[in-house]
Amino acid sequence: MSRKYKFYDNKKVHFVSLATVGWVDLFTRRIYFEVITDSFSYCIKHKGLILNAWCIMTNHVHLIIRSEDKSLSGIMRDMKKFTSKELIKTIQEHPKESRKERLLRIFEQAGQENKNNSYYQLWQQHNHPIELSTNNMMNQRLDYLHMNPVKAGFVKRPQDWLFSSAKNYAGLQGLLNLELAL
Incomplete structure (x- = not known):
């Protein structure tokens, strides 16, 4: 793995993206979004995750994160493992999932194609964390993250997308309580 794509300082703010294998459009039902947001809440409360910004799209998730005293690699590993199992279970049990x-x-x-998995693989292997070392980088990533649903044509304004932190940054109550990055 390239040195460029590792967490080296957990206290520094990082931009991270997670994508489903094959860029499958999984997040089309509210119940799937809730698996992810519930996992965010758990990791904030119990694992030391500091979530500064987030956005869930149909086939990927963008995060701006850090931690004061825990390993971001460990948090991401655990979150991906948990959400994979929970999402597979939810797909299997959802009565209206066509x-x-x-x-x-x-x-x-x-x-089956990845020896690191026992049965299913939902997320692509890599997170590609990028350390946001300047205010310019932070602003660029926040804008990119929050504009995703607008550019995809889902909403007209970033704060209208329920499954992101854009409401928080617009001064409104979002789904999750965050530590705003700026």
Whole structure:
């Protein structure tokens, strides 16, 4: 793995992206978004995650994160492992999921192709953390992260996307309480 894509200082703010294998559009039902936001809340409360900004799209998640005293690599590993299992279980049990067989087949095939997995693989292996060392970098990533749903045509204004921190940055109550980055 390249030195460029590792967490070296957990206290510094990092931009991280997670993507589903094959960029599968999984996050199309509220219940799937809630698995992710519940995991964020748990990691904030119990694992030392400081979440500065976030956005969940249909096939990927962007985060701006740091930690005072815990390993960001460990937090991300645990979050990906937990959300993978929980999302697979939710897909299997969701009575109205018309894509169930297709989704499970894709995640099973990805799991079989990767010796690090026992059965399914939902997330791509890499997080590609980028340390945000300047205010300019922070502003650029915040704008990029919050504008994702606008550029995708889902909403007209960033704060209208329920599954991001844009409401918090617009001075409104968002889904999660955050430590704002700026």
